[in-house]
Ligand SMILES: Nc1ncnc2c1ncn2[C@@H]1O[C@H](COP(=O)(O)OP(=O)(O)OP(=O)(O)O)[C@@H](O)[C@H]1O
């Protein structure tokens with residue numbers, strides 16, 4: 001049996017409320033994310049998933065309550081400290097968000113030039129390793145992002161996100177808008193990336209509408225409704241949830 005006291009959590013929302021004007025988006029949210037695991041956050045559109053992500057990144061601050069990430073209360077940090085702190089995150093965006101005028105190689109090298117004192121030789125070695133890890137072939141290195149396929153761009157974005165060996169990888173809708181085959185590839189890539197970085201250990205958080213992928217690649221699933229996490233369990237338990245809203249969500253998403 002799992003002992004609650006022996007679990008480590010990388011991210012903790014403690015009774016967090018977030019309001020915009022008179023609109024309450026998070027309403028006394030308690031949510032702890034397991035270290036070294038893949039957790040997917042599900043919920044209907046507008047439920048507040050991206051809002052949670054922005055709190056983790058320190059872009060939003062709670063109206064009430066506390067968000068702790070890697071044992072740090074982000075509200076206590078200055079803007080400069082938050083920027084430095086964000087180097088512990090790898091962020092994978094829906095549209096890869098690469099720099100269009102830089103080669104793919106330079107895109108991956110960018111965080112290393114920006115945040116480390118590595119030599120040119122060390123940067124090259126590191127970028128080559130990252131590109132190999134994410135399955136990028138050599139012919140892509142000298143090309144611009146616009147000259148490779150969407151699936152390949154995802155790999156470049158992921159390689160760049162991994163450059164600083166983040167303790168936390170965040171994916172916001174990683175497969176929205178991709179064809180089924182590329183979707184499968186990205187899902188596999190998320191899982192292998194997570195496993196390959198188990199030594200860090202890496203905590204992976206995915207925000208998704210894609211329930212099939214969620215159930216395939218996650219360790220834990222959390223469901224957000226009315227500003228709170230109403231279910232947080234292993235994939236197996238989640239599938240058996242008796243919560244009618246979750247049953248409806250699963251039904252709508254799989255038909
Ligand atoms: N900066 C802001 N100002 C005002 N309202 C905001 C702001 N950010 C988020 N909201 C509101 O908070 C609610 C939740 O938004 P959020 O983007 O977190 O939802 P979501 O679950 O990510 O939805 P989707 O699945 O569509 O991406 C929405 O009603 C949105 O309008």
Ligand SMILES: [Mg+2]
Nearest residue numbers: 046049050051
């Ligand atoms: Mg969103």
